[in-house]
Amino acid sequence: MLARLSKYRWQYVMILPAVVLLFLFSYIPMAGIQVAFKDFHIGGTIWNSPWVGLENFSFLQDDQFWIVVKNTIWIALLKFIFGFPAPIILALLINEVRNNAFKRFVQSVSYLPHFFSWIVVAYILQSLLTLDGGLVNQLIVNMGGDPVFFLGSTEWFRPMIVASGLWKEVGWNTILYLAAITTIDPQLYEAAKVEGAGRLAQIRHITLPGMMPTIAIVLILSMPSLIAVGMDQIYPLMNPANQPVADVLDTYILRSGLQQGYFGMATAIGLLSSVISLILVLVTNQLARKFNGEGLW
Amino acid sequence: MVSSRFGDYFFKFFVYLILTIVLLVTFLPFWNILVLSLNSAEDTVRGGVYLWPRAWTLDSYNQILKDSEIMNGLWVTVKRTVIGAPLSVLVITMLAYPLSRRNLVGRKGWNLYFVFTMYFAGGLIPYYMVLKALNMIDTFSVFILPSLMNVFYMIIVRTFMEGLPYEIEESAKVDGANDLTIFFRIVLPLTTPVLATVGLFQAIGHWNSWFDSYAFTYSSDLKTLQAVLVKILSQFQTGSMVSQTQMLANSAKRNAVSSDTIRMAATMVATLPIVLVYPFLQKYFVKGMTLGAVKS
Numbered sequence: 332m333l334a335r336l337s338k339y340r341w342q343y344v345m346i347l348p349a350v351v352l353l354f355l356f357s358y359i360p361m362a363g364i365q366v367a368f369k370d371f372h373i374g375g376t377i378w379n380s381p382w383v384g385l386e387n388f389s390f391l392q393d394d395q396f397w398i399v400v401k402n403t404i405w406i407a408l409l410k411f412i413f414g415f416p417a418p419i420i421l422a423l424l425i426n427e428v429r430n431n432a433f434k435r436f437v438q439s440v441s442y443l444p445h446f447f448s449w450i451v452v453a454y455i456l457q458s459l460l461t462l463d464g465g466l467v468n469q470l471i472v473n474m475g476g477d478p479v480f481f482l483g484s485t486e487w488f489r490p491m492i493v494a495s496g497l498w499k500e501v502g503w504n505t506i507l508y509l510a511a512i513t514t515i516d517p518q519l520y521e522a523a524k525v526e527g528a529g530r531l532a533q534i535r536h537i538t539l540p541g542m543m544p545t546i547a548i549v550l551i552l553s554m555p556s557l558i559a560v561g562m563d564q565i566y567p568l569m570n571p572a573n574q575p576v577a578d579v580l581d582t583y584i585l586r587s588g589l590q591q592g593y594f595g596m597a598t599a600i601g602l603l604s605s606v607i608s609l610i611l612v613l614v615t616n617q618l619a620r621k622f623n624g625e626g627l628w
Numbered sequence: 629m630v631s632s633r634f635g636d637y638f639f640k641f642f643v644y645l646i647l648t649i650v651l652l653v654t655f656l657p658f659w660n661i662l663v664l665s666l667n668s669a670e671d672t673v674r675g676g677v678y679l680w681p682r683a684w685t686l687d688s689y690n691q692i693l694k695d696s697e698i699m700n701g702l703w704v705t706v707k708r709t710v711i712g713a714p715l716s717v718l719v720i721t722m723l724a725y726p727l728s729r730r731n732l733v734g735r736k737g738w739n740l741y742f743v744f745t746m747y748f749a750g751g752l753i754p755y756y757m758v759l760k761a762l763n764m765i766d767t768f769s770v771f772i773l774p775s776l777m778n779v780f781y782m783i784i785v786r787t788f789m790e791g792l793p794y795e796i797e798e799s800a801k802v803d804g805a806n807d808l809t810i811f812f813r814i815v816l817p818l819t820t821p822v823l824a825t826v827g828l829f830q831a832i833g834h835w836n837s838w839f840d841s842y843a844f845t846y847s848s849d850l851k852t853l854q855a856v857l858v859k860i861l862s863q864f865q866t867g868s869m870v871s872q873t874q875m876l877a878n879s880a881k882r883n884a885v886s887s888d889t890i891r892m893a894a895t896m897v898a899t900l901p902i903v904l905v906y907p908f909l910q911k912y913f914v915k916g917m918t919l920g921a922v923k924s
Binding site for chain 2 (some may be wrong): 335339341342343344345346348349350352353355356357358359360361362363364366376377421424425427428433436437439440441442443444446447448449450451453454455457458459463464466469482498502503506507510529530531555562563566567570581584585588589594597598601602604605608609612
């Protein structure tokens with residue numbers, strides 16, 4: 332054992348930076364979760380603050396907290412319902428294009444927004460949806476409607492989040508599906524053509540079944556991050572007018588913790604959401620084991 | 629037979645129609661901002677500028693060049709990207725290599741140590757306290773150190789390295805090379821494509837990140853470009869909240885119009901570098917994405 336350790340000593344030197352970095356920035360914060368059960372004030376440390384039991388969890392009786400939970404679940408569900416099938420459909424459509432130049436062009440353009448920041452997305456939305464001269468409101472007026480104040484409206488906030496999320500990520504999310512489609516045996520399509528199957532029938536009986544394993548994997552992998560609804564996306568678009576529906580767990584933690592100084596409570600809420608994510612991971616892993624024969628790890 | 633052929637033509641038409649709409653919807657918003665940023669502010673207020681500038685001018689870009697806040701943000705962003713991305717590639721690769729070899733003692737345990745952090749985290753507040761205890765709050769290091777390590781990208785690199793043949797290393801070992809020499813002389817050159825991919829992803833991550841600058845720095849000379857953009861946006865939103873309600877009541881028209889085109893130009897400064905390098909690097913991004921998924 333020692334001989335092996337010394338023989339491969341350079342390997343330990345090589346992993347050392349990463350080990351230290353994760354210890355500092357991932358594992359110590361995990362130990363810091365104890366602040367959820369302590370009375371922490373600026374100037375104190377994680378370790379010397381007094382224990383207060385479950386006092387910091389009194390937010391569970393706060394109506395505001397439950398509104399935030401409801402908002403988080405709403406956005407998570409809507410993003411999933413629209414965001415999950417959309418790239419599958421787009422991949423099927425792209426796959427039907429026989430003209431390679433057009434196909435590549437569609438792929439290139441649709442991947443691009445993935446690389447823009449959410450701040451830029453917020454700016455684009457702002458410019459498109461603004462009341463004075465925004466493209467969308469101009470269209471609405473031209474068609475005889477009344478302009479809508481999308482950015483400050485509680486009804487339009489969720490659709491706006493779902494639509495801008497689709498705009499940014501749908502193309503990028505087709506990559507795995509398109510890769511899966513290329514592994515489908517071309518002879519299957521030949522045989523189907525001989526049988527007289529049209530394009531739609533080929534999609535239904537060959538392409539879609541061929542994509543199924545990938546669809547299952549993507550579904551499984553998307554579960555753990557389900558309630559991480561994307562602070563990056565929501566925060567720049569949140570304002571006093573839409574806050575009643577826009578406030579989600581992450582923004583609530585940021586505001587009550589870093590901005591208002593309720594460190595214990597914010598940590599407790601963070602702990603709650605971490606635990607929910609972990610449960611989602613474990614459940615998903617069990618399901619994956621059952622259906623795939625192999626878990627995530 | 630005939631009806632199925634007619635159906636196929638109809639289907640083909642439908643596919644091209646939908647994809648063309650997708651193309652337009654993806655591209656036009658971006659194009660619209662570019663056009664507005666190149667149009668004169670006074671002309672833009674008259675409305676109707678969508679697909680082509682009516683009164684060309686580079687005024688807003690000139691004003692951005694004179695705006696010290698935005699220029700400083702740009703400088704901080706460039707610095708963190710140029711320093712952070714290559715360093716993180718080094719850290720990630722140095723970890724991925726031993727983890728891809730079978731002879732690392734306790735390999736399973738180490739893997740668990742790293743992968744566990746993907747699924748559980750202490751949360752924002754404890755993380756903030758650690759940064760504070762390390763005296764990293766309001767310093768440049770907060771942009772670099774925490775992002776040096778990224779488990780997901782490490783898995784991509786490890787997967788790639790697992791595919792490298794062992795024989796090359798064995799023969800180098802016979803010649804007396806140690807693990808470090810093998811890593812730098814043999815493994816790194818063979819891994820370049822995937823390193824480029826991971827480096828690019830990290831570079832884009834640095835370029836686009838705003839939250840660390842927003843939440844963990846106070847000094848204005850440490851604000852990244854995206855963080856400056858967030859600030860301008862929130863100022864604008866508070867301002868427009870008032871004026872938009874006025875607009876609804878059909879009263880006074882906004883007068884702070886010139887700021888509109890400047891915001892568009894700032895957006896372009898934040899996106900154009902990405903748009904310009906993207907065509908050349910697209911294949912690396914796609915490769916990285918599929919490699920990462922093979923494993924997971």
